[in-house]
Amino acid sequence: MNFNIAPPQSKEVEKDVLSVMCNRPELIVKVEEILHSECFYDPDYRFLFDIVFGIHLAGGEVSQSSILNKVVPSGKKDILATYQEMKKYFTSDTALWRNAMLLSELAVKRSMLTKSMQLLGAVEANEPIEKLDTLVNEASDIMTTRNRPIEGITFAHSLDELNRLIDRPETKLSGIDTGVKDLNDVTGGWQVDDSIVIAGRPGMGKSLCGCFHAYTAAKLGIPVAFVSLEMAKVKLTARIVSNVAHVSSSDMTKGRLAMNQKTIVRDTMRKIEQLPIYYYENRNSWDINDICLTLRNWKRKYGIQLIFIDYIQLIKDRTVRDSSDKTKVVTSVQEKLTHLKSSIGTPIIELAQLSRANESRGDKRPGLSDLKNSGQIEQDATVVIFLYRQDYYDATAAQERGEEFTPTNDLEYIFAKNRDGEMGTVLVKASMSQNRIWSLNDGSPP
Known part of the structure; x- marks a missing residue:
């Protein structure tokens, strides 16, 4: 040969x-x-x-x-x-x-x-x-x-980082602002070395949370990459505009706005058009190797400092021989995302789908066992948050009874794993139509 x-x-x-x-x-x-x-x-x-x-x-x-x-x-x-x-x-x-x-x-x-x-x-x-x-x-x-050489990091350099943390003012976040004070109190913000999983059943608000937290970071000037394999970029953009303009995103995308609402929305669009948000949408490759290569390039080109993945179980991996084994695929995908996060120094927030197991329980609040194909996701994540809205189930029950339903707008962030922080539930308020989240102590939407 x-x-x-x-x-x-x-x-x-x-x-x-x-x-x-x-x-x-x-x-x-x-x-x-x-x-x-x-x-x-x-x-x-x-x-x-x-x-x-x-x-x-x-x-x-x-x-x-x-x-x-x-x-x-x-x-x-x-x-x-x-x-x-x-x-x-x-x-x-x-x-x-x-x-x-x-x-x-x-x-x-x-x-x-x-x-x-x-x-x-x-x-x-x-x-x-x-x-x-x-x-x-x-x-x-x-x-x-990309065959990059690995440079050693000295212990002295690590001590310098520790000194900066020690001297940080108590009120200053060590990570990226989540946009909600109660969440910041638990997390200290999204940390640079964190893999954060935000999981929930359909209707719990995963995309709402992704868009809200992405907007919060971007308005502070932090470049954000949003990998969306489930939703087109125009609908994600509509959710962000909805949050700022206080107008229903569904009414925007379905052409149901009154003239005065169109004026408000277009004024808002002009104000936020320079937000440093970069979409990787579902028309692009769904393969993890292509996604990682793109995000490495975006880190160099745009200075990406925060990454959202919506959602993790949709990603494919051509290097896995048996692509029908979803657990193997998700495991490989998770390992490559963990390596990506570490190599480029950027926190990754992974939105994840839950299995139907919790639907058969009396208390439908999820647990770690409800993560679909979850082994590696749970193992590699530094923070696992489950989203839960009792309104979703109460509204369905009221509709079946033919009764009117008044939502509480309660949204629970259930911390099921938090390697460096507290466990438990953070209760916030959320407007599903206007894509906003705010703390209970704020009273009404900001």
């Missing part, structure tokens, strides 16, 4: 990127999350990149003298000629981002080529199927993680 395949590469693009790094080192920060040593195939270019990038990360000035100080001990003095070549070659920095992305993609392709050759070799050598399975999983990891 002939494996003589030329590795994907572009010496000219490597040269373009290095020339910008050497002539405009202040721009390195724009691509430092994309580039790493393996992006450069030419050994001299890779060596020069390592020197320039190392100086940059150390906070030093990228100059001929600083490079010389690194080159001389290595014995590779000819690299100075390469540096001079880069200084003379520089023409423009406009293509830096695009070229850096291209080099990253070429590095991934080279890694995939290497892994493919290993896989073909294993097949030719009649290796056990377990060996092939390992190689396939390693290839999948290359695609989902």
Whole structure:
């Protein structure tokens, strides 16, 4: 079997990127999350990149003298000629981002080529199927993680973070504002290292909560990614506008607004049109590997600081052999989301569907056993919240009796798991038609 395949590469693009790094080192920060040593195939270019990038990360000035100080001990003095070549070659920095992305993609392709050759070799050598399975999983990891190198974090750096927490004013949230004081009191806000699951049966308000909490963060200037596989983006947007304009989202999407309401809604839309919310909607791939790749890119491109998934059990995973086994799929999806959250430092709020088991009980408030295909979801989550509205059941019962029903607007956030905080129930008020949530102590909707 002939494996003589030329590795994907572009010496000219490597040269373009290095020339910008050497002539405009202040721009390195724009691509430092994309580039790493393996992006450069030419050994001299890779060596020069390592020197320039190392100086940059150390906070030093990228100059001929600083490079010389690194080159001389290595014995590779000819690299100075390469540096001079880069200084003379520089023409423009406009293509830096695009070229850096291209080099990253070429590095991934080279890694995939290497892994493919290993896989073909294993097949030719009649290796056990377990060996092939390992190689396939390693290839999948290359695609989902983009072959990024892992940097060590010093204990001293961790102590600095702890000091900042110790000195934080008692009233200041350590995480992202939930928008409801009573929830903030329990959670301290959505924490950067949290995987939060908000689960409920249909009609309990999962999408309402997702939209409300996403809007609360976005209005504070926090970029939010909303992965919606259940609901189209226009309906999500209608819910957010409804919350601000105090107009029914259903009336908006069904064209039932009076003229004065249309004026209010359009004025509201103009006020909030710059909210940093980015939708990944259900017309895109439902595969977790594609979703994670997109969210990594959005982290670099938009600075995403909070992610919503609506909802977790709808996501697929092409790397799971038996896709009909929903528990295996959800387990794999959850593991990849947990890794994503940790690698990009962004809290993920996963909306989840519950099984029907609680419907047969007298007290229909859910528990951890009611999570559908839940093993890994419960295990990896730092916070599990169940949503419960007694109004939903009382309204149905009143309708069956032919009676009028006056809602209480009570919404329960039931904390079934809270690794670093209190358990129990937080009772809030919620307007299902106007997509708003507020604390009991506030009295009426804000």
